[in-house]
Amino acid sequence: MKLTGAQIVWECLQREGxxxxxxxxxxxxxxxxxxxxxxxxxxxxxxHEQGAAHMAxxxxxxxxxxxxxxxxxxxxxTNLVTGIATAMMDSVPVVFITAQVHSKLIGYDAxxxxxxxxxxxxxxxxxxxxxxxKDIAHTLREAFYIARTGRxxxxxxxxxxxxxxxxxxxxxxxxxxxxxxxxxxxxxxEDDIQKAVTMIHSAKRPVILAGHGVLQxxxxxxxxxxxxxxxxxxxxxxxxxxxxxxxxxxxxxMMGMHGEAWxxxxxxxxxxxxxxGMRFDDRVTGDVRRYxxxxxxxxxxxxxxxxxxxxxxxxxxxxxxxxxxxxxLKHVKPGxxxxxxxxxxxxxxxxxxxxxxxxxxxxHLYAAHVINDLWNITKGNAVxxxxxxxxxxxxxxxxxxxxPSQFITSGGLGTMGFGLPAGIGAKFxxxxxxxxxxxxxxxxxxxxxxxxTAAQExxxxxxxxxxxxxxxxxxxxxxxxxxxxxxxxxxxxPDFIKIADAHGLTGxxxxxxxxxxxxxxxxxxxxxxxxxxxxxEKEDSVYPMVPTGSELKEMIRRPxxxxxxxxxxxxxxx
Amino acid sequence: MNHTIVALVDDVPGVLNRVASLxxxxxxxxxxxxxxxxxxPGVSRxxxxxxxxxxSILRLISYLYKLVNVIQxxxxxxxxxxTRDLALIKVKxxxxxxxxxxxxxxxxxxxxxxxxxxxxxxxxxxxxxxIEGFIEVLRPIGIIEMVRTGRVVLARGxxxxxxxxxxxxxxxxxxxxx
Numbered sequence: 001m002k003l004t005g006a007q008i009v010w011e012c013l014q015r016e017g018x019x020x021x022x023x024x025x026x027x028x029x030x031x032x033x034x035x036x037x038x039x040x041x042x043x044x045x046x047x048h049e050q051g052a053a054h055m056a057x058x059x060x061x062x063x064x065x066x067x068x069x070x071x072x073x074x075x076x077x078t079n080l081v082t083g084i085a086t087a088m089m090d091s092v093p094v095v096f097i098t099a100q101v102h103s104k105l106i107g108y109d110a111x112x113x114x115x116x117x118x119x120x121x122x123x124x125x126x127x128x129x130x131x132x133x134k135d136i137a138h139t140l141r142e143a144f145y146i147a148r149t150g151r152x153x154x155x156x157x158x159x160x161x162x163x164x165x166x167x168x169x170x171x172x173x174x175x176x177x178x179x180x181x182x183x184x185x186x187x188x189x190e191d192d193i194q195k196a197v198t199m200i201h202s203a204k205r206p207v208i209l210a211g212h213g214v215l216q217x218x219x220x221x222x223x224x225x226x227x228x229x230x231x232x233x234x235x236x237x238x239x240x241x242x243x244x245x246x247x248x249x250x251x252x253x254m255m256g257m258h259g260e261a262w263x264x265x266x267x268x269x270x271x272x273x274x275x276x277g278m279r280f281d282d283r284v285t286g287d288v289r290r291y292x293x294x295x296x297x298x299x300x301x302x303x304x305x306x307x308x309x310x311x312x313x314x315x316x317x318x319x320x321x322x323x324x325x326x327x328x329l330k331h332v333k334p335g336x337x338x339x340x341x342x343x344x345x346x347x348x349x350x351x352x353x354x355x356x357x358x359x360x361x362x363x364h365l366y367a368a369h370v371i372n373d374l375w376n377i378t379k380g381n382a383v384x385x386x387x388x389x390x391x392x393x394x395x396x397x398x399x400x401x402x403x404p405s406q407f408i409t410s411g412g413l414g415t416m417g418f419g420l421p422a423g424i425g426a427k428f429x430x431x432x433x434x435x436x437x438x439x440x441x442x443x444x445x446x447x448x449x450x451x452x453t454a455a456q457e458x459x460x461x462x463x464x465x466x467x468x469x470x471x472x473x474x475x476x477x478x479x480x481x482x483x484x485x486x487x488x489x490x491x492x493x494p495d496f497i498k499i500a501d502a503h504g505l506t507g508x509x510x511x512x513x514x515x516x517x518x519x520x521x522x523x524x525x526x527x528x529x530x531x532x533x534x535x536x537e538k539e540d541s542v543y544p545m546v547p548t549g550s551e552l553k554e555m556i557r558r559p560x561x562x563x564x565x566x567x568x569x570x571x572x573x574x
Numbered sequence: 575m576n577h578t579i580v581a582l583v584d585d586v587p588g589v590l591n592r593v594a595s596l597x598x599x600x601x602x603x604x605x606x607x608x609x610x611x612x613x614x615p616g617v618s619r620x621x622x623x624x625x626x627x628x629x630s631i632l633r634l635i636s637y638l639y640k641l642v643n644v645i646q647x648x649x650x651x652x653x654x655x656x657t658r659d660l661a662l663i664k665v666k667x668x669x670x671x672x673x674x675x676x677x678x679x680x681x682x683x684x685x686x687x688x689x690x691x692x693x694x695x696x697x698x699x700x701x702x703x704x705i706e707g708f709i710e711v712l713r714p715i716g717i718i719e720m721v722r723t724g725r726v727v728l729a730r731g732x733x734x735x736x737x738x739x740x741x742x743x744x745x746x747x748x749x750x751x752x
Binding site for chain 2: 118
């Protein structure tokens with residue numbers, strides 16, 4: 001069967017089971033777009049290529065499949081860059097297809113020519129430049145394979161216009177994948193498994209550190225089994241959230257910079273840390289030299305480059321987490337850590353006094369109220385997609401997610417503007433689920449144009465803007481560390497109700513806690529995408545906070561309201 | 575200290591860029607780098623000299639393995655090896671000092687490979703120490719221009735480096751933790 005390169009692109013996507021592609025056409029990608037007419041793949045027209053990248057990312061995270069984004073040469077390709085880097089930092093499998101100018105024009109500064117493989121080299125797991133139609137099929141096959149295997153990540157394939165236009169006899173099975181330098185899978189040796197088991201059996205104060213790898217390896221069952229059998233509490237990284245049920249008694253919650261006091265105390269006091277698919281990011285460890293100094297550390301990760309990168313460990317098990325845990329579970333005996341768990345629970349008790357959601361309604365609307373009520377109303381079952389900043393941390397703290405892959409956020413790169421497009425992508429990934437995007441007034445405006453995409457697609461995504469009139473997280477740092485000298489953080493926003501209205505969507509505004517529930521319920525019942533402008537406390541901060549370079553126990557705590565302070569003081573003395 | 579890393583990589587466009595970019599973005603400084611074909615079609619061999627401590631080198635090697643085009647990486651620093659560098663040196667040579675230069679060339683077992691009215695081009699191979707010594711002797715005479723290949727190494731003995739599969743010594747990674 002003789003096909004053009006453009007047709008082969010779609011043939012390959014179809015073969016990979018791709019159902020939806022997020023993209024934006026242009027001069028160099030005209031052949032690909034023309035060929036799209038003949039294929040049953042849904043194309044979502046975005047408003048900016050960054051949106052396409054985040055949508056493909058959100059889709060991949062929500063569905064567990066490989067996301068696909070498509071952009072033209074030059075500016076189309078460069079607009080993807082932030083989204084590619086976001087996917088890279090969080091190890092999300094996305095295949096980016098970019099069009100390139102005619103192969104004869106490469107290197108001549110042609111119209112809309114840019115060296116996209118050069119630009120994206122450090123932010124992709126791998127990338128390709130295809131200049132010959134005969135290379136398209138096997139390159140795309142390799143791209144999908146590399147993206148989803150081992151430690152997943154983004155792969156970019158840049159295809160010249162002539163490669164798209166030329167024809168060739170297409171045989172899908174012509175060339176098998178041959179990557180002699182790529183060995184994505186490994187399994188730890190039995191000897192090391194035994195060492196791990198011995199360390200686990202002798203631990204008195206163990207803590208599991210569950211990362212994104214739990215979700216990506218699909219090791220939720222094994223982690224649960226391990227935690228329950230050994231009675232080990234589970235702390236989660238930001239991206240590890242939803243890998244272990246938040247409602248489980250052994251769940252501690254999020255660790256690190258904005259982790260609750262008991263979580264970070266437990267880590268610092270532990271005698272054994274079991275790092276499951278996480279990478280000891282600086283936001284997780286605080287001062288590395290003073291990080292969990294009493295604990296021996298077992299690190300299970302599929303990427304050998306993560307071993308001893310940030311934190312030196314006592315035992316490294318390089319391999320797929322779910323398979324490795326399966327091996328370990330064959331030998332691990334049931335254990336009890338009653339005293340240890342009791343001491344952590346005791347800490348929980350005193351910390352929750354400061355919890356904002358337990359404060360009496362004093363007429364102020366706090367972001368924590370919004371998230372907590374949303375969690376209650378949706379019974380914790382919504383797919384939650386956050387933006388970056390305070391909104392992200394509050395959501396991580398107050399939306400207690402039980403369902404795997406239903407907490408989606410930009411962790412490593414911390415990309416503002418991620419929320420809305422990733423939420424749209426997540427809706428395509430889990431179309432039957434209720435999707436909520438939680439963002440700030442700043443991040444929402446970065447990719448607000450994608451509201452038009454949601455409207456054109458007729459999909460339903462509920463958007464909660466936690467509007468405090470500031471770039472809140474930066475403001476918070478200016479408050480804590482720059483003497484409240486607010487520089488370029490106060491932000492005036494447009495009328496979000498009118499913005500929604502202009503897109504033919506529903507907009508609402510909430511200013512008191514009493515109205516939160518009605519608004520959320522109305523949003524759920526309204527057809528189409530809904531924007532709720534929650535006017536929250538302007539200068540509220542995310543607590544607790546471990547300042548950079550501090551040890552995990554050195555936290556800035558929420559100032560106590562006078563009435564509670566008295567009780568607390570009494571407690572402390574006692 | 576200086577480490578000599580040998581990387582076997584796919585012989586495809588852009589692979590040098592991938593490796594060099596990795597060194598740059600992970601903050602490793604390349605002292606010298608030599609690339610060329612190998613006995614295996616489609617495989618290139620890079621010899622990279624990098625100044626770094628032992629722990630960082632293990633980190634570097636595991637980063638290199640993340641590159642899809644990298645087949646195998648070895649640190650040959652402490653292994654018995656034949657080590658060579660090649661230099662071509664254009665040196666001022668007039669009637670007065672020609673004899674002197676020829677003598678030096680003989681002592682260092684270098685070779686004169688080009689002669690003009692006022693210059694020689696001298697070729698020398700050997701380890702860096704020998705070449706450095708040679709250069710120091712020639713310097714007062716007047717070096718016009720010089721080029722060096724950078725270090726290339728081959729481990730002694732019959733066994734080849736190429737193992738046809740990636741080998742990541744995780745135990746080594748773990749014990750390096752200390």
